[in-house]
Amino acid sequence: MEKRIKNCVLIGASSVIVHHVAREFARSGASFLLIGRNQEKMQQVADDLIAYGASGAELAIAAMEDLLHWDLAKIREQTSRMGNVDLLLFGAGYLGEQVKAEVDDHEANAIIAANYTMPALILGRWALLFAEQKDGLIAVISSVAGERGRALNYYYASAKSGMSVYLQGLRGRMYRYGVDVCDVRPGYVRTPMTIGLKTGSLLFADPTQAGIEIFNGIAARRATVYAPWFWRWIMLIIRWIPETIFKRLRF
Amino acid sequence: MDTQYAYNSWGRVFHPTHAVYPVYWDQELFEIFRQVRAHGKSMLAHGFGRSYGDSCLNDQGALIVTPPLSKVKFFDAQAGIICCEAGASLSQLLDLIVPRGWFLPVSPGTKFISVGGAVANDVHGKNHHVAGTFGRHIKCFELMRSDGKRLICSPTENSELFAATIGGLGLTGFITWVEFGLIPIESDIMEVCVRKFDSLDEYLRIASEFDRSYTYTVAWIDCLAKGRSLGRGHLIAGEHHPAARGLRRIKGPHLPNVPIDLPNFALNSWTMSWFNQIYYHRMREKVTRFLQPTDSFFYPLDGIGNWNRIYGKRGMRQFQAVISQSKSQALASMLALISRSQTASFLAVLKTFGKLASPGLLSFPAPGFTLSIDFPDYGQRTMKLFRLLEDIVMAHGGRIYPAKDSMLSSDAFKAGYANLPAFVTQVDPGFSSSFWRRVYEGSETKEWKNALKTAS
Numbered sequence A: 001m002e003k004r005i006k007n008c009v010l011i012g013a014s015s016v017i018v019h020h021v022a023r024e025f026a027r028s029g030a031s032f033l034l035i036g037r038n039q040e041k042m043q044q045v046a047d048d049l050i051a052y053g054a055s056g057a058e059l060a061i062a063a064m065e066d067l068l069h070w071d072l073a074k075i076r077e078q079t080s081r082m083g084n085v086d087l088l089l090f091g092a093g094y095l096g097e098q099v100k101a102e103v104d105d106h107e108a109n110a111i112i113a114a115n116y117t118m119p120a121l122i123l124g125r126w127a128l129l130f131a132e133q134k135d136g137l138i139a140v141i142s143s144v145a146g147e148r149g150r151a152l153n154y155y156y157a158s159a160k161s162g163m164s165v166y167l168q169g170l171r172g173r174m175y176r177y178g179v180d181v182c183d184v185r186p187g188y189v190r191t192p193m194t195i196g197l198k199t200g201s202l203l204f205a206d207p208t209q210a211g212i213e214i215f216n217g218i219a220a221r222r223a224t225v226y227a228p229w230f231w232r233w234i235m236l237i238i239r240w241i242p243e244t245i246f247k248r249l250r251f
Numbered sequence B: 001m002d003t004q005y006a007y008n009s010w011g012r013v014f015h016p017t018h019a020v021y022p023v024y025w026d027q028e029l030f031e032i033f034r035q036v037r038a039h040g041k042s043m044l045a046h047g048f049g050r051s052y053g054d055s056c057l058n059d060q061g062a063l064i065v066t067p068p069l070s071k072v073k074f075f076d077a078q079a080g081i082i083c084c085e086a087g088a089s090l091s092q093l094l095d096l097i098v099p100r101g102w103f104l105p106v107s108p109g110t111k112f113i114s115v116g117g118a119v120a121n122d123v124h125g126k127n128h129h130v131a132g133t134f135g136r137h138i139k140c141f142e143l144m145r146s147d148g149k150r151l152i153c154s155p156t157e158n159s160e161l162f163a164a165t166i167g168g169l170g171l172t173g174f175i176t177w178v179e180f181g182l183i184p185i186e187s188d189i190m191e192v193c194v195r196k197f198d199s200l201d202e203y204l205r206i207a208s209e210f211d212r213s214y215t216y217t218v219a220w221i222d223c224l225a226k227g228r229s230l231g232r233g234h235l236i237a238g239e240h241h242p243a244a245r246g247l248r249r250i251k252g253p254h255l256p257n258v259p260i261d262l263p264n265f266a267l268n269s270w271t272m273s274w275f276n277q278i279y280y281h282r283m284r285e286k287v288t289r290f291l292q293p294t295d296s297f298f299y300p301l302d303g304i305g306n307w308n309r310i311y312g313k314r315g316m317r318q319f320q321a322v323i324s325q326s327k328s329q330a331l332a333s334m335l336a337l338i339s340r341s342q343t344a345s346f347l348a349v350l351k352t353f354g355k356l357a358s359p360g361l362l363s364f365p366a367p368g369f370t371l372s373i374d375f376p377d378y379g380q381r382t383m384k385l386f387r388l389l390e391d392i393v394m395a396h397g398g399r400i401y402p403a404k405d406s407m408l409s410s411d412a413f414k415a416g417y418a419n420l421p422a423f424v425t426q427v428d429p430g431f432s433s434s435f436w437r438r439v440y441e442g443s444e445t446k447e448w449k450n451a452l453k454t455a456s
């Protein structure tokens, strides 16, 4: 039986992908706590969700760096008005510049921190809330990039890969509390993150389409969601290419 | 800046190069404008590129691509008012408003256009005779000028810019959001009545009666038919159905996209005339009535993605003009000319515009007949035909629709749009388009400059 998802917490609420997933929940009257660092953007997202039918949309201004300091008590306090949290959707992330990261530790660190270290620590805190609730769903956006390292973006990809493995472990831990963990792996989606990427436009999905597919995957409580769906098969092939050949490929 | 995609218009006869800036957040606009200006380029907003010609292109300049800017600011489902960012598509809005009992006040023949594009071309639909243009339903919008200044425009506030921006071809600045009124519906279904007519004369006899009895009317014309059948076709009329099956959204049939350009020979006078014969005779009765999902009634072509590729690499051009109702003879000569050329395709549409005034200085709709026809681009041949058609339009005091145009002469543009001198005073100096440079700036005659002086 499908449990209805009503109360949603969004981390990285100004992410275009997160917004489009949230819209689908808004249509059936969900209520939201939006967490992110840019108030102006988040207010626009909140207004949009209300227009789409959300029964509430509150903001908490906090960057991932701030969320590291939220302990269980603070999390309880922030979500108390909402009540039971049915869904935590975590979408904050940073693509960064691979070439820069190769020579600049600062950039390399920023990429790893935004896509692995910080999310891992923050999710650890929120897991306590879900363990206490004995109910709910944690959905985190990693990436298909994490399924195989490429010269083009391996700082980012390895951090996302780490996140996927983290989520497998977290899924096992949360299982006995009846809490589901969903690893969302988008392919290329048109968002600010991918502006200027030189990839064939055929491979790019529209955020509306990606949002609907991710929504369906989350609502069905699948462990891994590819968006668009065909990336499951593309990645299957890509994982199969022998390393001796793969290392010569440029893409 | 994005270099990922080549942005083009629907007809694909131009091959422009742009510096492209997709915009996701309203607050990024200021920085984008600054960058464009720093590169010494002109800018233009670009929605879904559903304009046929070059009015949405800015060759060698910057395109600010709006579809990602598509958040809804508010939707008052009691009063039927919506306010959204200008890149929102009509398709996106329909999915939101229809289930709550509302519909667009005016719908063009495709739902894949942006609200900004609907304003900038002051689009019309099948209900023009009762509802007028899209612009009539706008409460207000915000316009951002190239210097970064933001202005709320409404019939009472900055009213000159309001009138210039509606139908203003994107030349008065960037529309960030638009607030407009909706119309109530009880279902996502249309009651449709199709009436066959054997000739233009018959159309002229029955059209006004249909306009009196139906909210939505449009005619499909077999523009390859000759002689006594000249101007034969189907008059299609519709009404929102009261409460059939409720408001659940019904998506029209979705056929696969046309993934590649079809070879140029796929469309030729035989295949087209064959199609038109079948289409015309498909209907055996004089009158048929049926129910249809709203999407299929309003947007019959949207089921096939990228159908413009059917025309092959050569691309296509559309001709759309309006001439006064007293000039049905001119309409007949245009149809005769088109039929004789045997180059038109199956998409020929005739509609009688009503008398409701359009609010924009450069709005296209005016009372009378409007004829719109697609042509595969046969180069010189097509160009000659368009010139002859334009001559007829000019001789009868009509005008041509810039949203569809790719060949309009400067003289016909200036003759057709009497408010042009007043419009020019509102143009933002940082904005420009390929259309504007071709049709307006390309050839400034002396009389024209004088007319301008007296206007300002």
Ligand SMILES: Cc1cc2nc3c(=O)[nH]c(=O)nc-3n(C[C@H](O)[C@H](O)[C@H](O)COP(=O)(O)OP(=O)(O)OC[C@H]3O[C@@H](n4cnc5c(N)ncnc54)[C@H](O)[C@@H]3O)c2cc1C
Binding pocket: B010, B044, B045, B046, B047, B048, B049, B050, B051, B052, B055, B056, B066, B086, B087, B107, B108, B109, B110, B112, B113, B114, B115, B116, B117, B118, B120, B121, B122, B123, B124, B125, B168, B169, B170, B171, B173, B174, B175, B176, B301, B403, B404
């Ligand atoms: C199949 C089909 C059927 C059609 N049927 C009809 C019809 O029945 N009636 C009708 O009137 N038209 C019709 N059209 C034309 C279409 O509705 C118009 O060309 C419309 O303006 C396209 O919108 P767009 O979002 O694609 O904008 P574009 O074509 O990309 O741009 C159109 C204009 O709007 C301006 N613009 C876009 N966004 C903004 C903004 N934010 N601020 C300022 N300016 C902006 C652009 O600069 C440009 O001048 C049809 C087109 C097609 C392909």
Ligand SMILES: NC(=O)c1ccc[n+]([C@@H]2O[C@H](COP(=O)([O-])OP(=O)(O)OC[C@H]3O[C@@H](n4cnc5c(N)ncnc54)[C@H](OP(=O)(O)O)[C@@H]3O)[C@@H](O)[C@H]2O)c1
Binding pocket: A012, A013, A014, A015, A016, A017, A018, A036, A037, A038, A041, A062, A063, A064, A065, A091, A092, A093, A094, A095, A114, A141, A142, A143, A144, A145, A185, A186, A187, A188, A189, A190, A191, A192, A193, A194
């Ligand atoms: N787009 C793709 O093709 C694609 C593919 C696979 C995976 N993903 C992943 O999908 C997720 C969402 O990305 P998107 O495509 O929607 O791009 P986006 O719109 O640019 O979203 C990125 C989000 O991360 C936030 N963020 C970055 N660093 C932060 C920090 N230190 N603290 C708080 N928030 C921070 C940004 O906040 P601000 O708005 O304040 O900057 C923004 O909301 C990311 O994890 C991304 O890696 C994207």
